[in-house]
Amino acid sequence: MILKYDEVVRSGVAKQVADNIRSAIMDGRLKIDERLPTEEELAKSFGISRPTVREALKRLAAENLIRSRRGPTGGNFVTRPDPEGLSAAITGAATLLVGIGAFDIDEIITARLETETICCRLAAANRTDADIEALEAEIRVQLDETISDEAFCASDVRFHRALVNSAGNGPLNLMMYTVVEAFMPITNMIVSRVRDRRAVAGFHKQLASAIKNRDAARATEALAAMLAYLRDNYSTSLERRERALAARA
Structure with a gap:
């Protein structure tokens, strides 16, 4: 039975x-x-x-x-389980947790650094020409100063999604879905007014170049520098918010 x-x-x-x-x-x-x-x-x-x-x-x-x-x-x-659909359910819960402050920025940065470092290493070994084109296409979007902050943030997410895809590992892609689709939009929303978009695009250019040249060490260095920059901007953004609230009070 x-x-x-x-x-x-x-x-x-x-x-x-x-x-x-x-x-x-x-x-x-x-x-x-x-x-x-x-x-x-x-x-x-x-x-x-x-x-x-x-x-x-x-x-x-x-x-x-x-x-x-x-x-x-x-x-x-x-039906055949859809990894993206299953990940989306997890991502919804993760987005809620980030939104209510269940994870602090240091936890998020650490999670991204550890997991995306693996992606960088595998991407340097497994990337295809199509993967590089996907990364470089998003950099071209990000260098366009006429686009909105929302469009820039969306391109930022697509860049890191392309980075994960270039690792060529299905289970890792599934695991990274929450990192890219939940953690990044929330942090982008907070830092968008204080970060320099050209600086972010510059980090992305370093990442793409290192992966193109199959240089895993340089790719992980660029990733670490980018995430340190994100942490600093996150702190700056929160400090400005606290000062504004204090002034209103």
Whole structure:
């Protein structure tokens, strides 16, 4: 039997049904692209109502574990887990934690330095010409003084996303999604008014050049200098904010 119907108890039934099906997917009892039993069949097997089954299926769909298809051959099918989708869920939680101050700037900088250093080392070994072009394209955007701060920050995120991609390591890419998509936008928002955009683009040029020349040591040095600059600007920004609040008080 693929699904363990007898394990379901009555409290929180929809959640337990979803957990039961999720376990079957995760341990391979339900395969990628396999069709789930119909709502009626699930309701009968679990001994629950069809609305409860629908609620359980909605939970699984929200986690990108199943997808629905209409028509005579339709139904609910096990979907291949999407790393980006799974990372996005983690990133949402991380963004909230950063926003409420659960992590301080030193923790964030340390996390970025340690993890992006690995990316720099692998990128120097594995980068392709297309990776270098992606990095250099963002530098060209950043050197355009007419773009807005929002556009500059978005390019900054894309640059580091391209850096991670150039490492050529899928699990690392998944792990770095939160660092790039959650930590960077929050810190960029805080330092955007005090940092020199030309200085940031200059650090990026050093990084891209080192990776292009497959010089991991120089790439990590450029990364460390850039993050030290970010830390200093973060502190400056917070000091200005505190002075402004004190003046208003």
